[in-house]
Amino acid sequence: MEANRAFADDFALGGFDGVARAGVAIITCMDSRIAPLSMLGLSPGDAKIFRNPGGRVTEAALEALVLSVHLLNVNRILVIPHTRCAMASSTEEELRERVGASAGQDAHWQHFHVVRDQKAALADDVRRVRTHPLVPESVAIGGFIYDVDTGLLERLA
Amino acid sequence: MEANRAFADDFALGGFDGVARAGVAIITCMDSRIAPLSMLGLSPGDAKIFRNPGGRVTEAALEALVLSVHLLNVNRILVIPHTRCAMASSTEEELRERVGASAGQDAHWQHFHVVRDQKAALADDVRRVRTHPLVPESVAIGGFIYDVDTGLLERLA
Numbered sequence: 001m002e003a004n005r006a007f008a009d010d011f012a013l014g015g016f017d018g019v020a021r022a023g024v025a026i027i028t029c030m031d032s033r034i035a036p037l038s039m040l041g042l043s044p045g046d047a048k049i050f051r052n053p054g055g056r057v058t059e060a061a062l063e064a065l066v067l068s069v070h071l072l073n074v075n076r077i078l079v080i081p082h083t084r085c086a087m088a089s090s091t092e093e094e095l096r097e098r099v100g101a102s103a104g105q106d107a108h109w110q111h112f113h114v115v116r117d118q119k120a121a122l123a124d125d126v127r128r129v130r131t132h133p134l135v136p137e138s139v140a141i142g143g144f145i146y147d148v149d150t151g152l153l154e155r156l157a
Numbered sequence: 158m159e160a161n162r163a164f165a166d167d168f169a170l171g172g173f174d175g176v177a178r179a180g181v182a183i184i185t186c187m188d189s190r191i192a193p194l195s196m197l198g199l200s201p202g203d204a205k206i207f208r209n210p211g212g213r214v215t216e217a218a219l220e221a222l223v224l225s226v227h228l229l230n231v232n233r234i235l236v237i238p239h240t241r242c243a244m245a246s247s248t249e250e251e252l253r254e255r256v257g258a259s260a261g262q263d264a265h266w267q268h269f270h271v272v273r274d275q276k277a278a279l280a281d282d283v284r285r286v287r288t289h290p291l292v293p294e295s296v297a298i299g300g301f302i303y304d305v306d307t308g309l310l311e312r313l314a
Binding site: 001002003004005006007008011013014015016018019020021025030031032033035038039040041042044045046047048049050051052053058060061063064066067068070071072084086095098099102103105107110111112113133134136148149150151152153155 | 158159160161162163164165168170171172173175176177178182187188189190192195196197198199201202203204205206207208209210215217218220221223224225227228229241243252255256259260262264267268269270290291293305306307308309310312
């Protein structure tokens, strides 16, 4: 709360309306190594940013994108999973075993939605956005892998 | 891509393993006015950040938090919706009408998960995390509203 008060003391974003000033929406992973705005040269206010484990285009992501495109000025969508992602380098079973061992109880009931083939998943995710009936043709869509060790984006879809 | 190459030229986060160094996980909205790390005085690498429309604790958010707590060093969870959120200031019907008008087609089939009572939703969301069988008692959980006009957080749960 103290750090937040210091942040608010210098606050300069008040009165802004919440559209994406640069017209960008980003779907990416919750990973702590990802800095979605800086890695794209963007600033606060420029982009809507949806994040979940793996950076997947879920139903919730599609709902978010439809709102972004029609109400929040978005005309470019970037789907950005990343290298060395825990969601793409473990099996469902391994995650359940590791969480269960840490929790001291059987965690097999918990689903984690691991990604078996990251590139195939990305291609599929970009296609889910591209073919959505409420995402117009005029919206540009790209699929990228972010390299957490170099900071570079590689376009794959 | 050009901005990304400039970013990568100065990249200093390589080789890092993706745990949350400050032990923090944040559930917040995709809104472009929110800067999750700076508003808490945190730096890249410090936190796992899950974002969706409204900053809601969905099933996907709970899965992300279970992984964060058991495998990624998280021991504090902050749930942070914000003031003037489109998800909390429109009805489902209004959003469908506005999206439909923009899209030039009937959008009534599309669900948007609007929030009727933001404070009640926040209390419910914090309780969903608190009572989850795979989130240990030792994990601290807080519910806050972020004021997009002042930059201040108010703790409500």
